[in-house]
Amino acid sequence: MTTDVQRLTVVTEDDASRRLRRRVFSVVAHLLLIGASILMLYPLLWLLASSFRPENEIFTSGISVMPSASWDLDSYPRGWNGLQVGFGTFFSNSFIISILSVIGNVAACSLAAFAFARLEFRGRKFWFAMMLMTLMLPYQVTLIPQYVLFLNLGWVNTFLPLIVPKFLAADAFFIFLMVQFFRGIPKELDEAARMDGAGPWRIYWKIMLPLSTPVLATAAIFTFIWTWDDFFGPLIYLSELRDYTVMLGLRTFTDSTGQSDYGGLFAMSVLSLVPIFVFFLFFQRLLIEGIATTGMKR
Amino acid sequence: MTAQSISASARNKGGAVGSTFWSRAWENHAPGYLFLLPWFIGFFGLTIGPIITSLYLSFTHFDLLTAPRWAGLDNYIRMFTNDRNFVASMRVTMFFVIFSVPLKLAFALGVALLLNRGMRGLPLYRALFYLPSLLGASVAIAILWRQIFAGDGLVNQFLALFGIVGPSWISNPNYSLWTLIVLSIWQFGSPMIIFLAGLRSIPQDMYEAASLEGASKWRVFWKITLPMLTPVVFFNAIIQTIEGFKSFTPAFIISGGTGSPINSTLFYTLYLYNEAFSFFRMGYASALAWVLLAIVAVFTAFSFFTSKFWVHYDD
Numbered sequence: 001m002t003t004d005v006q007r008l009t010v011v012t013e014d015d016a017s018r019r020l021r022r023r024v025f026s027v028v029a030h031l032l033l034i035g036a037s038i039l040m041l042y043p044l045l046w047l048l049a050s051s052f053r054p055e056n057e058i059f060t061s062g063i064s065v066m067p068s069a070s071w072d073l074d075s076y077p078r079g080w081n082g083l084q085v086g087f088g089t090f091f092s093n094s095f096i097i098s099i100l101s102v103i104g105n106v107a108a109c110s111l112a113a114f115a116f117a118r119l120e121f122r123g124r125k126f127w128f129a130m131m132l133m134t135l136m137l138p139y140q141v142t143l144i145p146q147y148v149l150f151l152n153l154g155w156v157n158t159f160l161p162l163i164v165p166k167f168l169a170a171d172a173f174f175i176f177l178m179v180q181f182f183r184g185i186p187k188e189l190d191e192a193a194r195m196d197g198a199g200p201w202r203i204y205w206k207i208m209l210p211l212s213t214p215v216l217a218t219a220a221i222f223t224f225i226w227t228w229d230d231f232f233g234p235l236i237y238l239s240e241l242r243d244y245t246v247m248l249g250l251r252t253f254t255d256s257t258g259q260s261d262y263g264g265l266f267a268m269s270v271l272s273l274v275p276i277f278v279f280f281l282f283f284q285r286l287l288i289e290g291i292a293t294t295g296m297k298r
Numbered sequence: 299m300t301a302q303s304i305s306a307s308a309r310n311k312g313g314a315v316g317s318t319f320w321s322r323a324w325e326n327h328a329p330g331y332l333f334l335l336p337w338f339i340g341f342f343g344l345t346i347g348p349i350i351t352s353l354y355l356s357f358t359h360f361d362l363l364t365a366p367r368w369a370g371l372d373n374y375i376r377m378f379t380n381d382r383n384f385v386a387s388m389r390v391t392m393f394f395v396i397f398s399v400p401l402k403l404a405f406a407l408g409v410a411l412l413l414n415r416g417m418r419g420l421p422l423y424r425a426l427f428y429l430p431s432l433l434g435a436s437v438a439i440a441i442l443w444r445q446i447f448a449g450d451g452l453v454n455q456f457l458a459l460f461g462i463v464g465p466s467w468i469s470n471p472n473y474s475l476w477t478l479i480v481l482s483i484w485q486f487g488s489p490m491i492i493f494l495a496g497l498r499s500i501p502q503d504m505y506e507a508a509s510l511e512g513a514s515k516w517r518v519f520w521k522i523t524l525p526m527l528t529p530v531v532f533f534n535a536i537i538q539t540i541e542g543f544k545s546f547t548p549a550f551i552i553s554g555g556t557g558s559p560i561n562s563t564l565f566y567t568l569y570l571y572n573e574a575f576s577f578f579r580m581g582y583a584s585a586l587a588w589v590l591l592a593i594v595a596v597f598t599a600f601s602f603f604t605s606k607f608w609v610h611y612d613d
Contacts, residue, residue: 026417029412029415029417030417030418030419032412033409033412033413033417033423036409036427037423037426037427040426040427040429040430040484041426041429041430042452043442043443043446043452044429044430044433044442046442046446046452047438047442059450062455062458062459063452063455063456063459107336108336108337108340109337111333111334111335111336111337112333112334112336112337114333115329115330115331115333115334116334119329119330119333120326120330121326121327121328121329121330121331122327124330127334130341131337131341134341134345136540136594136595136598137345137349137591138540138543138544138587138590138591138594139544140544140567140570140586140587140590140591141348141349141352141587141588141590141591142344142345142348142349142352143348143352143574143587144348144352144355144574144580144583144584144587145347145348145349145351145352145355146344146348147574148351148362148580149343149344149347149348151362165340165344167336168336168337168339168340168343168344169336169337169340170340170344170345175337199329200329200333201329204333225432226435229435229436229437231437231546231547231550231551232546232547232571236575247436247437250437250438250441251437251551254441254444254551254554255554262445265441266442266445268438269437269438269441269442270438272436272437272438273433273436273438273439276432276433276436277433280425280429280432284425284428287428287432288424288425288428288491291428291488291491291492292491292492292494292495293495
């Protein structure tokens with residue numbers, strides 16, 4: 001009897017100490033994670049805070065990210081009009097290129113993905129393998145001939161070299177993403193539709209696309225963000241200031257103002273991140289799922 | 299009888315002749331090719347055609363204004379025997395990849411393991427850690443980085459609190475490349491998400507079996523978690539390495555497009571860009587691109603070959 005009681009108390013003590021250990025571990029882990037989060041986000045907060053400081057306080061405020069007493073919005077209009085062409089033009093250029101890229105990419109990639117995922121035709125496996133190969137290809141290999149091609153077409157200094165490839169499904173990654181998703185849609189649905197006499201186009205348009213809104217949205221958002229962020233393409237193809245995208249505008253700002261107008265530069269940097277941040281706020285679950293299921297690079 | 303059933307009966311008879319053969323072939327194969335049409339135009343016009351052309355251009359001198367002049371192996375010979383910038387850019391890129399990829403993956407895996415222990419607030423942490431990955435490719439972030447690591451930047455202001463006078467990190471050739479490596483590690487969020495997904499797909503009963511046998515946590519990690527996770531580690535390593543080789547924007551912005559100071563941030567892509575679009579040596583730049591392709595191909599083939607020895611597959 002006594003031994004039983006003893007054993008019981010030993011067990012509960014063991015249990016309690018384990019629970020305590022887990023508690024301690026959990027607290028330590030949270031402290032670590034909170035510390036890491038602050039460290040990671042600090043540069044972004046500092047950028048935001050600096051954009052609201054008067055010019056002479058930016059580098060005298062130390063590491064503080066608290067807004068200074070003299071809350072100052074001047075940097076924004078100063079940056080906005082800091083170059084001969086205003087940032088309004090750059091923003092509208094970036095939006096035009098990004099939105100057309102989204103339309104082209106989603107349309108062309110979903111067509112190709114539907115063919116790979118659902119249609120039977122000779123050579124399907126071969127072409128699918130070729131498509132996968134292009135995923136690994138460094139863009140530098142096609143860069144110069146593409147430039148020569150677009151130059152000969154008279155497209156340099158227009159938006160066309162940045163947009164037309166998207167309508168030709170040049171970003172094979174999104175085809176792959178959509179093929180994965182389409183394969184998960186039950187085949188019975190299109191077989192039933194085929195029984196009712198629906199052709200491939202109707203199946204694509206009436207069945208596949210409506211059932212695929214999550215993947216289409218993921219592709220659209222990532223296309224937008226990557227196009228918005230793209231620096232290399234605009235750097236090569238756009239040389240007139242009025243055609244510049246926001247990214248090129250920022251780069252020009254760092255060059256032309258030398259080291260003087262940090263406030264304006266920071267303010268425009270903040271604005272350039274706003275569209276991406278908005279997508280992050282509203283669609284982060286979609287973005288994270290997209291990465292988790294397909295292993296996206298960013 | 300509907301058209302559908304006619305074609306179905308034709309199919310049943312097998313090897314039809316004449317027009318039925320062609321109409322059947324059309325019916326079976328044409329839709330696939332029609333749906334692929336935009337991709338085909340892009341594939342041949344923007345990928346295959348340019349690949350072949352750039353291979354040809356790599357054996358020429360080409361300044362964009364006059365026709366390419368055949369140069370034989372000149373470009374490649376010059377690259378490997380008489381081009382200090384090529385050697386410098388290769389060294390910078392290799393250094394960057396060798397340090398940034400393992401460190402980034404180590405951070406990603408470490409945080410993923412921590413989060414995977416059923417931490418409360420996981421979605422919030424995951425989102426916060428992911429944010430830098432999403433924003434990181436932007437020019438704005440490169441500009442921010444340049445300020446953070448400047449002589450009077452955030453890092454040195456922080457060090458000053460402890461009485462340490464830090465160097466100007468970005469204009470010191472000993473540290474400039476490290477600032478870019480730190481920038482890359484800062485973006486560990488997306489491999490972390492992939493690790494989290496991988497951790498979650500490890501069957502729970504394996505852990506239960508191990509705990510019944512009284513295995514220590516350390517042992518469980520080495521004997522179950524890590525082996526089961528090797529396919530994800532492998533995948534992340536390949537993707538991040540290829541991304542590392544292709545990295546361009548941060549080095550361009552931070553060094554003002556030159557790879558300075560003293561070529562310490564002269565990434566391979568940056569060198570290639572300057573050869574092509576600053577000096578218009580398009581033939582030489584094409585040769586550089588082909589060497590890059592060869593490196594990426596050899597690296598990928600090598601990884602897949604060695605993966606047999608350390609990547610764990612179920613079947």
